[in-house]
Amino acid sequence: GNSVTQMEGPVTLSEEAFLTINCTYTATGYPSLFWYVQYPGEGLQLLLKATKADDKGSNKGFEATYRKETTSFHLEKGSVQVSDSAVYFCALSDRGGATNKLIFGTGTLLAVQP
């Protein structure tokens, strides 16, 4: 079945460092891809998305490009801040059965130190 694999955390960086969080997927068809972020004590919120191959999603300085040839959707940011400390989830839409549901990865904890 469809699935998402993310790099295990935690990822610990100093402020202003470059961030990459890897995400690869297995899917039949052409899913949409998403990154969600969960700040401490909060629910998940959408960070960015891409709906077709070669699309680049971007928001708040984060970017991810839908790479069909490598089945990847890696999250990047050029200069992280302490306020970016959170858990990041990669997800894909899975049109299985009657619903278009999201399949999530395990999440990657990012800790940014001042």
Add this chain to the structure above:
Amino acid sequence: ETGVTQTPRHLVMGMTNKKSLKCEQHLGHNAMYWYKQSAKKPLELMFVYSLEERVENNSVPSRFSPECPNSSHLFLHLHTLQPEDSALYLCASSQDVVTPGELFFGEGSRLTVL
């Protein structure tokens, strides 16, 4: 209020208790979801409701019983739970269940089963 609200935020219960989790969305959405979030595991989709009708039940044990009295409210009734059911339970809503789009999450209810 705006967004998705979940109550209670924290719940401790014994294995013989009966309790309920409540979710309310103020977004005018037609679909609501229950997810289970456990450490180091992908988010598990439990139930999906579309216009108050259950459209997905992902092999969830019968000790979890959902109820959707209207499109704004969703409950998860809990009875005779096991310690392994301890987790963060997240409610989410979306415009509908068909279009791959954004899910809006509540902050979650942290459940501890003793």
